[in-house]
């Protein structure tokens with residue numbers, strides 16, 4: 001490891017010690033504030049995210065959940081500056097208190113993404129280059145981000161492959177992606193993400209393509225890395241079992257907005273948004289065969305071009321009432337727990353968070 005890496009690691013440790021509190025109120029690394037993202041398409045401008053707020057603190061695991069199309073990947077890609085034909089139309093993406101990634105100059109942005117923030121993509125096959133060995137791809141990252149020389153980078157690549165549990169890393173370093181199993185490719189993706197020793201790792205459904213045993217291994221690998229290296233993890237998943245196992249806090253997306261967020265206990269034991277409650281009811285039992293479809297929530301997520309003006313869950317909500325034609329504000333249930341539902345505003349113990357309804 002380079003000296004720079006060691007020094008940076010030490011500085012983090014000091015900061016965490018200095019606060020005296022770890023995960024509950026550690027320092028905020030990523031602070032997404034009121035983020036909206038639009039895509040220009042042939043059919044006009046579509047708003048994929050609308051007023052999203054979320055934070056990730058040092059060393060914690062934040063799970064991001066929600067149905068397909070709810071904006072989980074767009075949030076991650078926004079943080080990574082990889083929105084393609086999309087753009088941030090409002091809001092801020094504060095990194096470590098001082099850089100707004102939504103407006104940062106490309107040069108500053110590149111220094112952060114790759115060095116401080118790394119992402120494991122939803123589909124490892126599309127993000128590994130089939131023409132290069134995994135060793136080449138790891139070395140490339142090490143030479144770029146840690147300025148290693150060729151020989152040093154190869155040795156570190158082998159170390160990293162071993163660290164993520166690839167058997168016989170000394171020979172696998174020369175394999176091409178198609179010569180590896182799906183689980184091994186996913187581990188290579190994790191190794192590449194770790195090559196830059198990030199402070200935040202964003203993992204977008206890192207295990208969907210894997211079978212149950214390998215899934216458990218990859219998740220426990222991510223958890224070990226998070227604990228041992230105090231890396232923050234933003235884990236995108238639609239699997240509430242994974243949430244229960246891994247997360248410190250949970251952010252529930254619905255149709256491009258945050259419906260509810262809180263600690264893992266808040267969300268699993270005391271969900272306040274009818275959507276979260278429905279998601280939890282839809283968890284397959286352990287006895288359910290894997291290929292059986294999840295007991296789905298009736299109805300569909302509204303399409304981007306026909307979002308209702310009020311609560312976006314209203315037409316599927318079992319508790320829908322008159323007020324839901326207006327957009328519900330975010331209501332604080334506790335300092336960590338908030339939900340965007342009119343029902344929570346009736347509760348005297350909760351307070352509407354400042355700002356306009358979002």
Ligand SMILES: Nc1ncnc2c1ncn2[C@@H]1O[C@H](COP(=O)(O)OP(=O)(O)OP(=O)(O)O)[C@@H](O)[C@H]1O
Pocket residue numbers: 039041046048066067068069070071072073074075084085086238304
């Ligand atoms: N490049 C794009 N151009 C137009 N629309 C897009 C683009 N990328 C995403 N979207 C739209 O933005 C919305 C959110 O997509 P996103 O990929 O974030 O969903 P997701 O929550 O990650 O879903 P999944 O669980 O299926 O991965 C979807 O309606 C999607 O169609």
Ligand SMILES: [Mg+2]
Pocket residue numbers: 072073074122204
């Ligand atoms: Mg996605």
